Amino acid sequence: MRIGLLTDGGYPYATGESRLWCDRLVRGLPQHEFDLFALSRSAHQEQQGWVRLPDRVARVRTAPLWTHDDEARHGLRPRGLPGRLATGLGRSYGRRDRRRFTSHVTALVDAVCAGGDAAAETGEDTGRAAACAASAGRFTDGLYGLAELARERGGLHTALRSEVTVRIVESACRAPGTGRTVHGATVPDYLAFAAELERVLRPLSLDWYDEESLGAVDLCHAASGGAAALPGLLAKRFFGVPLLVTEHGVPLRTHYLAAPEAPFGAPVRALLANFHGQLASEVYRQAAVITPGNTHVRRWQERCGADRAKLRTVYPGMEAERFSAVGEGDDDGGPDTLVWIGRIEPAKDLIALLHAFAEVRRAEPDARLRIFGAPAQGGGGNTYLAHCKALAAQLFPDEATDAHAVGDNPVTFEEIGGPEVPDLAEAYAAGGVVVLSSVVEGFPISLVEAMFCGRATVSTDVGAVVEVIGGTGLVVPPRNPRALADACVALLRDPERRARLGAAARARALELFTVEQNLAAFRGIYLDLVMQSPARWAATAGPEDPDGPPRPFATPPEAHVLGHLPPAPAAPGAPRVPSWAVGAEEGVCAGARRAGDRDA
Numbered sequence: 001m002r003i004g005l006l007t008d009g010g011y012p013y014a015t016g017e018s019r020l021w022c023d024r025l026v027r028g029l030p031q032h033e034f035d036l037f038a039l040s041r042s043a044h045q046e047q048q049g050w051v052r053l054p055d056r057v058a059r060v061r062t063a064p065l066w067t068h069d070d071e072a073r074h075g076l077r078p079r080g081l082p083g084r085l086a087t088g089l090g091r092s093y094g095r096r097d098r099r100r101f102t103s104h105v106t107a108l109v110d111a112v113c114a115g116g117d118a119a120a121e122t123g124e125d126t127g128r129a130a131a132c133a134a135s136a137g138r139f140t141d142g143l144y145g146l147a148e149l150a151r152e153r154g155g156l157h158t159a160l161r162s163e164v165t166v167r168i169v170e171s172a173c174r175a176p177g178t179g180r181t182v183h184g185a186t187v188p189d190y191l192a193f194a195a196e197l198e199r200v201l202r203p204l205s206l207d208w209y210d211e212e213s214l215g216a217v218d219l220c221h222a223a224s225g226g227a228a229a230l231p232g233l234l235a236k237r238f239f240g241v242p243l244l245v246t247e248h249g250v251p252l253r254t255h256y257l258a259a260p261e262a263p264f265g266a267p268v269r270a271l272l273a274n275f276h277g278q279l280a281s282e283v284y285r286q287a288a289v290i291t292p293g294n295t296h297v298r299r300w301q302e303r304c305g306a307d308r309a310k311l312r313t314v315y316p317g318m319e320a321e322r323f324s325a326v327g328e329g330d331d332d333g334g335p336d337t338l339v340w341i342g343r344i345e346p347a348k349d350l351i352a353l354l355h356a357f358a359e360v361r362r363a364e365p366d367a368r369l370r371i372f373g374a375p376a377q378g379g380g381g382n383t384y385l386a387h388c389k390a391l392a393a394q395l396f397p398d399e400a401t402d403a404h405a406v407g408d409n410p411v412t413f414e415e416i417g418g419p420e421v422p423d424l425a426e427a428y429a430a431g432g433v434v435v436l437s438s439v440v441e442g443f444p445i446s447l448v449e450a451m452f453c454g455r456a457t458v459s460t461d462v463g464a465v466v467e468v469i470g471g472t473g474l475v476v477p478p479r480n481p482r483a484l485a486d487a488c489v490a491l492l493r494d495p496e497r498r499a500r501l502g503a504a505a506r507a508r509a510l511e512l513f514t515v516e517q518n519l520a521a522f523r524g525i526y527l528d529l530v531m532q533s534p535a536r537w538a539a540t541a542g543p544e545d546p547d548g549p550p551r552p553f554a555t556p557p558e559a560h561v562l563g564h565l566p567p568a569p570a571a572p573g574a575p576r577v578p579s580w581a582v583g584a585e586e587g588v589c590a591g592a593r594r595a596g597d598r599d600a
Contacts, residue, residue, distance in 0.1 A: 108142025155205030317518025359485035
């Protein structure tokens with residue numbers, strides 16, 4: 001079948017969170033053809049280029065979400081609209097289109113302004129549910145109305161950045177019943193939110209919505225929620241294409257975590273949070289199947305309104321072969337050494353780890369701590385790394401065995417790729433216990449890698465850690481150096497326990513977290529979705545032409561049955577369902593009879 005893979009800031013670019021997972025999916029399902037529809041997030045990402053794509057990728061369409069430049073430079077100029085921003089809509093749309101635009105933006109912005117604080121301040125549960133339902137209805141009316149206007153008239157860039165939009169935002173923020181935070185917005189907040197609204201709605205203005213692009217695919221698979229799923233929503237609305245949504249992290253949660261560092265005031269952050277919450281709810285309503293990467297993500301999705309019947313947890317697959325050289329119970333690298341591996345940033349809480357290691361050293365004077373990783377991109381990562389090194393030097397002065405020896409520090413900060421540690425597997429093999437000290441975590445990739453290496457682990461109880469570990473490691477509360485130290489000392493003093501936990505961890509990882517299990521899950525999900533969806537007509541046929549040829553999905557299993565499948569009767573004006581979806585048993589029996597006649 002033909003899959004439309006929707007990505008946001010990842011595949012096919014060489015950098016991005018979803019790059020590896022999407023590449024494994026495309027390469028691991030050779031029976032399908034993939035069209036990529038990718039949104040880029042930065043100029044740096046585009047400059048890095050694409051990864052090498054397999055032959056089964058038939059087409060790639062890209063669009064930027066990061067630029068503030070004039071849309072004419074990026075192929076987003078609406079038909080008939082001026083290249084510069086207009087102060088109003090007089091030069092952009094005719095009278096009828098101006099009314100349509102104003103109506104749709106008003107509905108969407110009203111829903112966003114009333115979606116969070118106002119609903120929370122409603123006294124009774126019944127009233128709160130009714131307010132949320134009404135808000136969701138206005139949001140979807142505005143969203144799809146703008147999408148239809150963009151499809152007919154071109155892009156929305158100029159209109160969404162016009163003075164009309166700013167006035168609509170101001171009116172909605174000042175309306176009675178709006179939450180206190182939003183009600184306190186000022187003119188700079190109106191301008192900032194209007195600009196951000198144009199950015200997040202930019203996928204509505206793309207030229208992807210025709211019979212040759214998203215209308216030609218059998219299934220849309222969004223590799224994340226949020227902006228990546230917007231084209232999938234429109235493909236379903238315009239062409240009836242089923243939508244599958246995979247989330248290894250929740251965009252709404254990411255927005256909440258990044259909000260304090262965003263260059264906006266509290267009103268704009270509240271408005272953006274309301275918008276992303278409404279969008280997430282609509283994506284979950286329209287998706288045929290939702291595949292969270294772990295139970296932690298699943299709980300967030302259910303909180304945003306996802307139907308439990310649509311949810312199916314599929315763990316992200318990882319390549320176990322990379323770590324096959326590290327054996328279970330192999331402590332040659334250092335049985336008294338703790339290993340930490342990851343991206344160095346405040347969320348990893350290396351400060352607590354260093355204080356915990358000070359307690360470990362009091363109990364086990366020969367213990368060592370090796371920290372492998374590079375600082376996170378941006379100035380914050382380098383600053384945090386410098387702070388950690390300074391704290392380590394203060395807590396653990398260089399030690400020497402005698403007056404003539406060179407001092408040595410029990411804590412080292414290293415990067416993978418040097419002569420001593422050439423690859424990731426060697427880093428995990430460098431110690432007997434692997435430690436995770438994060439205060440914020442989604443799916444702990446480093447923990448799974450340690451499990452593939454057969455290592456005993458000590459982790460903080462954040463994100464999906466408990467779900468991943470499943471009893472094969474020790475878990476302690478976050479921000480608790482004493483508990484972290486006690487767990488590390490317990491494993492350092494008990495090599496037999498380390499060996500048992502490491503063996504159990506490796507068996508669990510090989511059962512649940514391999515690429516093979518991930519591909520098998522999506523292979524079945526693709527087949528289930530296609531078998532439940534009726535075929536759609538080719539561009540030259542339609543419901544009014546019952547004799548016209550339907551456009552079936554690419555490779556349904558019934559296509560391999562011998563002989564011709566009988567046509568399914570269709571009521572006048574009703575969608576036609578292919579015979580392989582409603583009469584498969586009859587077709588199989590007929591094919592078997594014909595095969596038997598030939599053998600005779």
